[in-house]
Amino acid sequence: xxxxxxxxxxxxxxxxxxxxxxxxxxxxxxxxxxxxxxxxxxxxxxxxxxxxxxxxxxxxxxxxxxxxxxxxxxxxxxxxxxxxxxxxxxxxxxxxxxxxxxxxxxxxxxxxxxxxxxxxxxxxxxxxxxxxxxxxxxxxxxxxxxxxxxxxxxxxxxxxxxxxxxxxxxxxxxxxxxxxxxxxxxxxxxxxxxxxxxxxxxxxxxxxxxxxxxxxxxxxxxxxxxxxxxxxxxxxxxxxxxxxxxxxxxxxxxxxxxxxxxxxxxxxxxxxxxxxxxxxxxxxxxxxxxxxxxxxxxx
Amino acid sequence: xxxxxxxxxxxxxxxxxxxxxxxxxxxxxxxxxxxxxxxxxxxxxxxxxxxxxxxxxxxxxxxxxxxxxxxxxxxxxxxxxxxxxxxxxxxxxxxxxxxxxxxxxxxxxxxxxxxxxxxxxxxxxxxxxxxxxxxxxxxxxxxxxxxxxxxxxxxxxxxxxxxxxxxxxxxxxxxxxxxxxxxxxxxxxxxxxxxxxxxxxxxxxxxxxxxxxxxxxxxxxxxxxxxxxxxxxxxxxxxxxxxxxxxxxxxxxxxxxxxxxxxxxxxxxxxxxxxxxxxxxxxxxxxxxxxxxxxxxxx
Numbered sequence: 296x297x298x299x300x301x302x303x304x305x306x307x308x309x310x311x312x313x314x315x316x317x318x319x320x321x322x323x324x325x326x327x328x329x330x331x332x333x334x335x336x337x338x339x340x341x342x343x344x345x346x347x348x349x350x351x352x353x354x355x356x357x358x359x360x361x362x363x364x365x366x367x368x369x370x371x372x373x374x375x376x377x378x379x380x381x382x383x384x385x386x387x388x389x390x391x392x393x394x395x396x397x398x399x400x401x402x403x404x405x406x407x408x409x410x411x412x413x414x415x416x417x418x419x420x421x422x423x424x425x426x427x428x429x430x431x432x433x434x435x436x437x438x439x440x441x442x443x444x445x446x447x448x449x450x451x452x453x454x455x456x457x458x459x460x461x462x463x464x465x466x467x468x469x470x471x472x473x474x475x476x477x478x479x480x481x482x483x484x485x486x487x488x489x490x491x492x493x494x495x496x497x498x499x500x501x502x503x504x505x506x507x508x509x510x511x512x513x514x515x516x517x518x519x520x521x522x523x524x525x526x527x528x529x530x531x532x533x534x535x536x537x538x539x540x541x542x543x544x545x546x547x548x549x550x551x552x553x554x555x556x557x558x559x560x561x562x563x564x565x566x567x568x569x570x571x572x573x574x575x576x577x578x579x580x581x582x583x584x585x586x587x588x589x590x591x592x593x594x
Numbered sequence: 595x596x597x598x599x600x601x602x603x604x605x606x607x608x609x610x611x612x613x614x615x616x617x618x619x620x621x622x623x624x625x626x627x628x629x630x631x632x633x634x635x636x637x638x639x640x641x642x643x644x645x646x647x648x649x650x651x652x653x654x655x656x657x658x659x660x661x662x663x664x665x666x667x668x669x670x671x672x673x674x675x676x677x678x679x680x681x682x683x684x685x686x687x688x689x690x691x692x693x694x695x696x697x698x699x700x701x702x703x704x705x706x707x708x709x710x711x712x713x714x715x716x717x718x719x720x721x722x723x724x725x726x727x728x729x730x731x732x733x734x735x736x737x738x739x740x741x742x743x744x745x746x747x748x749x750x751x752x753x754x755x756x757x758x759x760x761x762x763x764x765x766x767x768x769x770x771x772x773x774x775x776x777x778x779x780x781x782x783x784x785x786x787x788x789x790x791x792x793x794x795x796x797x798x799x800x801x802x803x804x805x806x807x808x809x810x811x812x813x814x815x816x817x818x819x820x821x822x823x824x825x826x827x828x829x830x831x832x833x834x835x836x837x838x839x840x841x842x843x844x845x846x847x848x849x850x851x852x853x854x855x856x857x858x859x860x861x862x863x864x865x866x867x868x869x870x871x872x873x874x875x876x877x878x879x880x881x882x883x884x885x886x887x888x889x890x891x892x893x
Contacts, residue, residue: 364865373865422745436832443737445833446721447865452830455863457823460758469826469861524756527768528827531751533735534744562768564754566663566672566746 300345301586302359303403306330306377309337311344312579313354314586318414320579322348330377334384342393356397356589357390360406360581364448370400373448399588403581404433404451405442409591410584411539412437416573420536424529425575426453428522429542432474436533440591454478458524473525477518479544485514501547519551523558530563530570541575548574599644600885601658602702605629605676608636610643611878612653613885617713619878621647629676633683641692655696655888656689659705659880663747669699672747698887702880703732703750704741708890709883710838711736715872719835723828724874725752727821728841731773735832739890753777757823772824776817778843784813800846818850822857829862829869840874847873 296315303310305328312323324347326340345351364373370387372378391398401409408425417423417437426434435451436443443450454474462471475481479497486494486503489510494500503511526538545552556572563570577583595614602609604627611622623646625639644650663672669686671677690697700708707724716722716736725733734750735742742749753773761770774780778796785793785802788809793799802810825837844851855871862869876882 422742438737438742443721443832446835447833447868449829449863449866450721450831450833452833452863452866456827456830457861458759460823461760467863524759528755529831530748531755532749532828532831533742534746534749534751536745562756564748564751564766567748567751569746 297590298350298354299586299589300348300351300354300357301406301582301584302341302345302357303582303585304328304337304341304359304361304378305403306362309341309344310582311341311348312582312586313348313351314583316590318410318577318583318587320583323582324348328378330380334381337378337381338384338386338389341390345394351394354396356399357394358406358585358588359386359390359398359400360403360585361386361400362403365400365402365405365444366448367399367401367444370398397589401442401444401585401588402435402448402451405435405444406584406588407541407575407580408435408437408451408539408584409440409442409587410577410580411541411575412442413440413587413591414583415577415580416539416575417537422533422535423537423539424533424535425539425541426526426529427542427575428478428540428544430478430480432478432525432542434529436535453525453529456525456528458521458528473521477521477525479542482514482518482544486511489514497544498547501550504550515551516554519554520558522551522555523562526555526559527562530567534567535570538570538572539575540572541580545574596889597649597653598885598888599647599650599653599656600705600881600883601640601644601656602881602884603627603636603640603658603660603677605661608640608643609881610640610647611881611885612647612650613882615889617709617876617882617886619882622881623647627677629679633680636677636680637683637685637688640689644693650693653695655698656693657705657884657887658685658689658697658699659702659884660685660699661702664699664701664704664743665747666698666700666743669697696888700741700743700884700887701734701747701750704734704743705883705887706840706874706879707734707736707750707838707883708739708741708886709876709879710840710874711741712739712886712890713882714876714879715838715874716836721832721834722836722838723832723834724838724840725825725828726841726874727777727839727843729777729779731777731824731841733828735834752824752828755824755827757820757827772820776820776824778841781813781817781843785810788813796843797846800849803849814850815853818853819857821850821854822861825854825858826861829866833866834869837869837871838874839871840879844873
């Protein structure tokens with residue numbers, strides 16, 4: 296069976312894995328990334344790490360997932376908060392020359408989308424829209440196991456979709472951007488506004504909602520409606536077969552998800568109702584999806 | 595040069611044309627469709643019409659554009675207000691058997707998208723989002739000269755995107771659906787509310803705006819903002835290279851379009867600014883796009 300190398304490059308750690316065609320992780324290695332020491336240093340780390348994988352020489356290709364907007368054509372990072380010294384560095388050129396293997400790069404959410412679309416919850420469906428609800432909200436469209444990057448690598452920047460123009464402005468995102476209203480960060484902020492510093496994270500608000508606290512239920516109900524508005528906008532653009540939903544906030548799915556889906560189904564045409572929601576199922580969609588980059592490009 | 599047959603089937607007329615690979619219409623014929631006489635009657639009309647085209651036997655394939663949601667896989671109409679007796683009829687099977695040629699069908703907006711993406715204003719761009727602003731608002735995503743139909747043929751039903759949850763409910767569309775707030779029909783309704791029956795269509799409101807009537811300018815300003823909200827939602831989903839904009843309401847582009855674009859550019863990330871707007875340029879995008887269906891599938 297063919298094998299591929301998937302790399303997850305973050306601001307703190309680099310992880311590399313050998314993955315087979317069926318998405319099984321055969322070996323995984325990890326090291327700190329130390330991005331403050333510069334691009335060359337991070338590249339050396341990554342190369343060392345890959346060379347620690349048994350039989351890396353036989354792998355068919357290398358795929359890398361990196362946070363932030365990525366120039367997939369030229370193999371570079373466009374913008375990065377965690378890896379600023381790597382912006383513009385020819386990552387793909389450097390790695391592909393060293394290993395003499397086909398090498399690809401994409402945004403971490405897009406490679407996770409590819410992982411879920413090829414081997415996870417979206418496996419059976421042609422049009423998959425992956426949504427991750429975590430600190431932020433992001434996503435990506437996959438059609439026939441290929442992921443849309445967009446002209447500027449910004450396809451799937453759905454956290455910036457405005458779901459209500461009558462909200463406050465918080466940061467560079469739009470007024471009423473769904474990420475500022477329904478992400479983990481947003482629910483934590485709203486929880487603190489009502490309950491004070493007893494709220495440490497979104498899970499605390501969900502726990503109060505489970506205990507039928509009315510104010511917590513109100514926060515959750517608004518979150519469900521806001522998310523439904525976002526899902527509805529996406530659906531009218533691309534009418535997917537499935538929404539695959541992942542991210543840490545899904546730990547509270549028992550509290551908000553059914554409400555969200557009910558609101559959502561009232562916001563789409565009758566003919567669009569066959570769409571289904573699935574929870575993301577891969578434990579490591581990022582690293583598996585990264586490994587799928589060379590597979591879906593070569594095959 | 596290869597030639598293809600494009601058919602535009604509407605509630606009033608059927609038109610068929612012979613189109614070459616470069617999108618030149620070599621011959622066009624037309625007849626009434628008389629859909630009240632049933633599906634078999636309309637099929638006979640269509641066949642007669644195609645057989646009136648000189649050299650139809652040598653054409654490589656047949657493509658048909660039809661209003662409403664289309665099942666492109668099974669070659670049938672799903673829902674239709676103008677052609678109710680054709681719903682569910684195996685149109686593609688019937689026509690392909692008769693002519694023994696590859697035959698394809700899609701929604702009229704989607705074939706127009708294909709026409710503009712292959713041969714019109716979107717020709718130079720990989721990711722094209724076509725938007726038509728007319729009686730209604732619709733659109734479609736084209737990637738590498740292929741159009742996305744969606745699971746249910748509803749991809750591009752962007753008229754139902756909610757751009758403001760604090761509006762009135764008018765019909766089956768969502769509260770604040772952009773089609774109910776910024777289409778030709780919507781601008782006519784808003785014009786009548788302010789100016790009474792002197793307003794016959796959206797163009798009358800645009801004319802008053804040209805004369806600097808403050809109330810007309812207010813309608814137009816709201817329209818521009820509402821459209822910007824819709825374009826922004828689409829852009830965050832798929833980050834296109836170009837928006838190609840057509841439809842009768844573009845006759846008033848001098849009044850609303852620059853405002854719209856300015857609002858829009860404030861609603862997207864810095865990295866997404868390279869996106870451009872182009873006006874749809876084909877005189878007959880529907881019939882040319884229909885003829886492109888067999889070309890883009892065969893080639």
